[in-house]
């Protein structure tokens with residue numbers, strides 16, 4: 001498989017223009033922005049944001065996220081106890097949505113990115129096809145964990161009935177948003193092309209003696225498929 | 231050998247860096263990468279026209295979506311309703327400054343900037359008013375790709391309604407409908423924008439000046 005890197009070309013990450021790489025950083029011929037062939041220190045940055053997100057996730061679950069005042073009496077709720085309340089009330093769909101958005105998604109994102117960094121670094125049992133799909137799912141899921149923050153923000157605003165009932169946000173909400181934003185940064189700093197690079201590297205070292213004609217054949221036999229539509 | 235390759239005739243996959251001959255596509259066609267399956271290039275139908283209309287509609291819905299009350303609650307004879315704008319004010323008022331900033335950024339500022347950006351770009355193309363500054367403008371536009379969270383906010387509204395419906399009387403207001411339409415318009419305007427086409431046109435309109443070249 002021919003890659004842009006192997007031909008001395010590089011794709012601008014912002015305007016997707018293919019440039020020939022002469023210097024690093026290269027200035028894009030189309031949008032004039034500077035860029036590198038691969039995201040710089042991608043794995044280190046991903047790892048760093050990821051660790052930070054994991055640390056922030058701990059207080060996010062320990063502190064209360066919402067405090068409900070009823071006739072002046074406050075009652076705290078953490079993320080988990082809030083979900084428990086929904087289950088007590090029999091609102092299972094909402095309990096599942098909140099549980100997915102605020103516990104499962106951040107955790108899966110953090111763990112998944114750790115695994116991807118590990119795979120891209122070591123190349124052990126690396127399946128770029130599968131792993132880059134996982135990366136896309138993680139990237140897509142990111143913003144959805146903001147759900148709980150928005151819910152609390154709305155509750156604080158709407159339920160403001162003076163002394164009868166009011167809602168306040170707890171300290172956990174700040175930690176939780178930090179977690180979400182950090183995981184988004186982590187996913188943004190990861191470069192899925194590293195997965196393919198690593199695989200290709202391994203292949204070439206495994207079969208170092210491949211006739212050059214065959215290589216060319218492989219390169220030329222790739223045509224993009226078309227999806228017709230009227 | 232490397233220096234002979236002209237980047238104009240090739241296209242590389244954004245996700246896996248595989249290199250292909252550049253395909254010639256008609257409107258409505260898209261090319262996919264053989265290796266990882268992601269979209270290489272896509273030619274969207276009536277891109278400029280559609281994103282112009284959607285973003286114009288979105289900007290018109292913006293004010294009602296933000297200012298009209300989204301929902302109201304009644305409990306023990308007291309009634310209170312809140313709009314998106316009230317949301318920010320109340321949060322600041324009660325000292326939750328960080329959440330106020332986040333809601334403002336992700337549910338108001340970024341979507342508005344993106345809509346206005348899409349409108350400006352499609353307007354410039356529609357009436358052929360291309361300027362070199364569009365290059366920087368469109369580049370900056372892409373930085374906001376991941377940060378518009380109107381859809382998440384919408385789900386947040388639904389969830390908090392469920393939360394409230396149990397022990398209060400809930401009323402749905404006009405603002406909610408405006409918000410839903412705003413969400414639809416901003417999603418459609420972003421989806422209709424054909425980035426490859428716009429970049430291509432911009433490149434042809436403003437070939438790189440010699441001052442930037444190493445010559």
Ligand SMILES: [Zn+2]
Nearest residue numbers: 012015028031
């Ligand atoms: Zn560029």
Ligand SMILES: [Zn+2]
Nearest residue numbers: 243246263266
């Ligand atoms: Zn690909």
